[in-house]
Amino acid sequence: MPRYKLTIEYDGTGLVGWQRQANGLSVQEALETAITRFCGEHLTVHGAGRTDAGVHALGQRAHLDLPKTVEPDVLRSALNHHLRPAAISVLAAEIAPEDFDARLSATDRIYVYRILNRRAPPALERSRVWHVASPLDLAAMQEGARHLVGHHDFTTFRDSLCQAKSPLKTLDVLELHRTGDEIHIEARARSFLHHQVRNMAGTLKLVGLGRWHPDDVPRALAARDRRAGGPTAPAAGLCLVEVRYPEGAAL
Numbered sequence: 001m002p003r004y005k006l007t008i009e010y011d012g013t014g015l016v017g018w019q020r021q022a023n024g025l026s027v028q029e030a031l032e033t034a035i036t037r038f039c040g041e042h043l044t045v046h047g048a049g050r051t052d053a054g055v056h057a058l059g060q061r062a063h064l065d066l067p068k069t070v071e072p073d074v075l076r077s078a079l080n081h082h083l084r085p086a087a088i089s090v091l092a093a094e095i096a097p098e099d100f101d102a103r104l105s106a107t108d109r110i111y112v113y114r115i116l117n118r119r120a121p122p123a124l125e126r127s128r129v130w131h132v133a134s135p136l137d138l139a140a141m142q143e144g145a146r147h148l149v150g151h152h153d154f155t156t157f158r159d160s161l162c163q164a165k166s167p168l169k170t171l172d173v174l175e176l177h178r179t180g181d182e183i184h185i186e187a188r189a190r191s192f193l194h195h196q197v198r199n200m201a202g203t204l205k206l207v208g209l210g211r212w213h214p215d216d217v218p219r220a221l222a223a224r225d226r227r228a229g230g231p232t233a234p235a236a237g238l239c240l241v242e243v244r245y246p247e248g249a250a251l
Helices: 027-039 072-083 138-146 196-209 216-223
Strands: 003-010 056-065 088-096 108-116 150-153 168-179 182-189 238-244
Touching: 003 027, 003 072, 027 056, 027 072, 027 088, 072 088, 108 196, 138 168, 138 182, 138 196, 138 216, 168 196, 182 196, 196 216, 196 238
Parallel strands: 056 238
Antiparallel strands: 003 056, 003 088, 108 182, 108 238, 150 168, 168 182
16 A cells, blocks of 8 residues: 655644544544545544644644555645645645654654734734733743753653653754744754643743743753643644654655
8 A cells, every 4th residue: 555645734723633532623533534535445644743732733744555546746636625624734745655654753843832922912823822911031031941952851841641651852952032023932852742842831931021030940840740840831822843754764
């Protein structure tokens, strides 16, 4: 059976996340329904990351095995036709090697968390940013973020329902920069714990407000206790922007 890699964009508003669930429409269910309508087969779509309810994606990746070979552009167009009216779009479909796995083959996942830092609330972007009206000290947030980069036990930033076998993760990049009225938090790692990025964003907000000193961040990390960290930032501000693979992994 030929294997295909998909690149997918979606607005997570109103969706229950990537993974199929009984309490609402997921990205996985929408894609699998579209595939059934296209080829008449009930197939599983395997995603690179299980984004939560309300989280968006510009570059989610997935793979599936079709019963017969079709042109990638035909597959992309057919899926997009059957995905309507859901806010989910297949940007690209490619033939992939048999051993390609959207989740296991990934080397990097890049998330961006957007904070709208101005007095006026958002009108057009209300479902895509976290509105923080009080001024945030970007330099202090950057200093706090520096302590989280590297290989650590991230229990403090892990959701209590996280199913990962270990809290140990290597955070390769955690960078903050201001773009107009927004502060963007970019996080890059091979994999993340459940709610890790949102919990880090909530903690750095406290630093930006002056409620925490930047040195409080490593103390919270060392506590290895979720209660020692800041609040979980809203899902709306988070977006999976890219999933990377080794050179030639999906040619």
